Amino acid sequence: MNADNEALLEDLLAGEHRALARVISKIENRAPGYRDLVSALYAHTGDASVVGITGSPGAGKSTLVDKLAEEYRDRGETVGIIAIDPSSPFTGGAVLGDRIRMASTVGDMDVFVRSMSARGTLGGLSTATADAVKAMDAFGKDRIIIETVGAGQNEIDIVRTADTVAVLVPPGSGDDVQTLKAGILEIADVFVVNKADRPGADRTVQELREMIELDSGGGFGGGGHHGADATSDQSGTAVSTREATEDEPSDRWTTPIVETVATDGTGVETFIDELAAHQSHLVDSGTHAEKARQRYAEEIRTLLREDVHAMLESELERAGGIDDLADAVHRGETDPYTIAGDVLEPVRSCLGELETDRDE
Amino acid sequence: MSSEQEQESIRCLVAKVGLDGHDRGAHVIARAFRDAGFEVIYSGLHKAPEEIVQAAVQEDVDVLGISILSGAHDTLVPKIMDGLEEYGAKDDTLVLVGGVIPDEDRPELEEAGVSAIFGPGTSIEETIEFVRENAPDR
Numbered sequence: 196m197n198a199d200n201e202a203l204l205e206d207l208l209a210g211e212h213r214a215l216a217r218v219i220s221k222i223e224n225r226a227p228g229y230r231d232l233v234s235a236l237y238a239h240t241g242d243a244s245v246v247g248i249t250g251s252p253g254a255g256k257s258t259l260v261d262k263l264a265e266e267y268r269d270r271g272e273t274v275g276i277i278a279i280d281p282s283s284p285f286t287g288g289a290v291l292g293d294r295i296r297m298a299s300t301v302g303d304m305d306v307f308v309r310s311m312s313a314r315g316t317l318g319g320l321s322t323a324t325a326d327a328v329k330a331m332d333a334f335g336k337d338r339i340i341i342e343t344v345g346a347g348q349n350e351i352d353i354v355r356t357a358d359t360v361a362v363l364v365p366p367g368s369g370d371d372v373q374t375l376k377a378g379i380l381e382i383a384d385v386f387v388v389n390k391a392d393r394p395g396a397d398r399t400v401q402e403l404r405e406m407i408e409l410d411s412g413g414g415f416g417g418g419g420h421h422g423a424d425a426t427s428d429q430s431g432t433a434v435s436t437r438e439a440t441e442d443e444p445s446d447r448w449t450t451p452i453v454e455t456v457a458t459d460g461t462g463v464e465t466f467i468d469e470l471a472a473h474q475s476h477l478v479d480s481g482t483h484a485e486k487a488r489q490r491y492a493e494e495i496r497t498l499l500r501e502d503v504h505a506m507l508e509s510e511l512e513r514a515g516g517i518d519d520l521a522d523a524v525h526r527g528e529t530d531p532y533t534i535a536g537d538v539l540e541p542v543r544s545c546l547g548e549l550e551t552d553r554d555e
Numbered sequence: 556m557s558s559e560q561e562q563e564s565i566r567c568l569v570a571k572v573g574l575d576g577h578d579r580g581a582h583v584i585a586r587a588f589r590d591a592g593f594e595v596i597y598s599g600l601h602k603a604p605e606e607i608v609q610a611a612v613q614e615d616v617d618v619l620g621i622s623i624l625s626g627a628h629d630t631l632v633p634k635i636m637d638g639l640e641e642y643g644a645k646d647d648t649l650v651l652v653g654g655v656i657p658d659e660d661r662p663e664l665e666e667a668g669v670s671a672i673f674g675p676g677t678s679i680e681e682t683i684e685f686v687r688e689n690a691p692d693r
Contacts, residue, residue, distance in 0.1 A: 213642050216615035220693075224563045287564060288589035294610060295599035301606045307613055312594050314564060 196231040204235055207334055212304055215334045219309055222326040233326045239333035243275070244474055245356060249343040249379065250363030255389040257296035259363065259457035259466075260342050264306050265299040266463055267338050273305045275331035275339045277324060282312040289314070293342060307331065313344055322497050325356045325490075355493060358486065359473045361385045361466070364403060367395035374406040383450055384473045387466060391454035403452050448476050507538070514538050565690050567618040570598040570607045572635065575625030580653065584620065587679045593618075593686070604631055608638030611648060617690045623654040633667045647691040653677070 196204070200221075206214035218236075221229045246263075248256050257278065264274045278293035291310035300306040309327065324341060331339050341357055362383035374380060388399050451469045455462035477483035511517050514537075523529050569585045571578050578600055588595045596614050598607060611619050619639075621632060632652060639645040645668055652664060653673040661672055670689060673682055 212612055213615075213644060216613055220566075220615045226563075282594070283589065283592075286590055286592040288592045289594045290585055290589050291594060291596045291614075294596060294614075298599075302603070302609060304609060308610075309613055310594075310596050312564070314594075 196235060197228050200228050200232045204232060207330065208239060210335065212307065215307065215330060216309070218330045219327045222330065223311065223314070223323050229326075233329060236326075236329045236333040240329050241332070243328075243332040243336050243339045245328055245332075245339045245341065245358050246470055247341045247343065247357030247360045248363065249360065249382075250387075250389075251365065251368065254363035254365045255457045256342050256363055257293040259387065259389055259455060259463070260293075260340050261297040261299050262457055262460050262463045263340060263467065264297065264338075265460075266467055268300060268303060268306060272337040273335065274300075274307070275328075275334070275336035276306065276308045276342065277311055277327055277331075277339070278308060278342045279311045279313060279324065279344050281344050282314050287314055307334075307336065321356065322494075322501065325494060328356055355490065358477060358483070359384045359470055361387050361470070363387045363389050364399055365390050366393045366399045368399065374402050380406070384448065385466070385469045386450055386452045388452060388454045389457050391462065392456050396454065400452055400454065407450055407452075448473065448480075506542075510538055510542070565593045565618065565686065566596070566614065566616045567593050567620055567686070568596045568598060568607070568611050568614060568616040569620045569622065570602060570610070571600050571622055572598075572602050572604060572607055572631045573623065573625050573627045574601065575623060575627075576600060577624050578622070580624075581622040584622070584653065584679070584682065587683065588686075591683045591687075604634035605638055607635050608642065608644075611639060612642045612644050616648065617693070618649045618651065618686055620651045620653060623652065623656075626655070628652065628654070628656055629660055629663060632664055632669065636667045636669075639668075647693060649686070649689050649691055651682075651685075653682075 203214050203218055203221075207218050218232060220226070221232060248260055248263075250256055260276060260278070264276060267274050276297070278291070278297075280289055280291045280293060282289035289312035291312060294308055294310055297306075297308055311324065311327065328339055328341065360382050362379060362385075364380075364386055366388065380386075386403050388396055388403070390396065391400075451472075453462055453466045453469055455466055457463070477486065511520070514520065520534050524531055524534070567588055569581050569588070571581050581597065585595045585597050596610065596616065598610055602610075607619070607621070610616075619635075621628075621635065623631065636645060636650070639648055639650075650669050651671050651673065652669050656664065656672050656674060664672060671685055
């Protein structure tokens with residue numbers, strides 16, 4: 196690690212807010228040496244509990260996060276908040292406006308709010324978010340809250356960083372078919388029907404309750420295994436957790452539904468209790484360690500994908516740039532599949548040679 | 556490592572401080588900055604100087620744009636500058652003031668560390684150009 200980053204890390208560990216802010220910027224910018232910095236952070240992490248808050252735009256995420264932070268502070272805990280907002284696909288610019296709604300805790304430096312824009316693509320955001328969480332954890336924050344963009348399916352990637360995921364469902368968010376669809380509802384450890392004072396709230400709670408009951412097999416948060424994690428070949432463990440359900444009810448997590456009115460703080464204490472219940476469930480059932488392992492596996496995969504992606508980009512440059520290749524397809528001279536094969540050929544043969552070396 | 560492509564983006568805090576309740580100008584500038592490719596954090600109305608300082612430090616902004624029309628700039632702006640200094644953020648934050656600032660008040664603000672003052676009639680392009688040229692290189 197270079198001397199600048201060395202000093203920065205020292206200041207961060209000493210509790211200097213400016214250093215934490217600067218480290219997060221380096222992570223976001225992928226500034227030179229940021230990887231060494233994040234690697235060094237790992238040794239100091241593991242104490243914070245991480246909650247992800249997601250839900251459709253306008254569901255009241257920021258306001259609820261604000262009240263959550265206030266309640267944690269009242270209990271004497273320090274809080275880090277990462278609020279993610281969308282960025283323009285055209286200019287890359289962004290207006291990050293969630294901070295405005297976090298008014299209960301202004302002037303209190305022990306609530307560290309950081310706005311992030313969804314800049315970049317291909318998992319870049321989730322890596323940056325996960326790394327920023329590491330920075331806040333190493334800094335010594337007790338609670339870290341990630342508030343997502345609120346757009347939909349790609350939220351799933353981001354909330355994987357969290358131990359506990361709360362999904363906000365505003366009243367009147369569609370008919371009951373919505374609750375059958377795959378995606379964002381599946382990742383919930385806790386459902387929050389916010390704006391519960393509005394008409395239609397009871398019906399929304401009822402629809403969610405039916406959905407949870409339908410899920411008799413234990414898919415929803417069953418033992419902490421999210422549908423979204425199904426790709427991580429954990430099905431074996433998930434099944435055995437489910438079988439234990441009958442004998443050991445504590446091993447099965449039933450997604451609770453909490454009703455809140457974030458604007459006046461109604462239900463926030465119950466919400467915190469449910470979050471705490473989920474955290475202790477994770478620890479008691481042994482899924483906490485399992486989740487952490489999955490998360491590290493996912494981080495490794497993401498990093499590798501990013502690196503390979505970057506190598507491919509430079510390989511593409513060498514092959515004359517993507518525009519020329521696209522033109523060639525347009526002229527009917529070749530097709531994307533042939534190009535992909537050609538560009539990858541040297542990589543494939545290199546790996547092949549490596550394998551031969553190993554065999555010898 | 557080739558994957559470490561820098562993705563730097565100019566980060567700005569557009570801040571309304573004090574009792575002044577007119578934020579159309581702040582909205583216009585926030586939107587224009589966004590369209591220029593900057594990342595803009597908008598403070599919302601009626602913020603105290605310490606709230607602005609907290610946001611500027613935590614968000615690690617390159618640029619702090621203070622919009623003020625109430626005439627209280629000569630008390631509020633220096634308070635913000637002092638706050639930035641306290642957190643070691645004064646030297647590498649470009650501070651701009653926009654709004655109605657009488658000529659005789661300008662030297663004092665500049666002395667406090669404000670880099671530029673944009674009065675009524677300043678074009679948006681001019682402001683963006685100024686930010687691009689003067690945003691601190693970190």
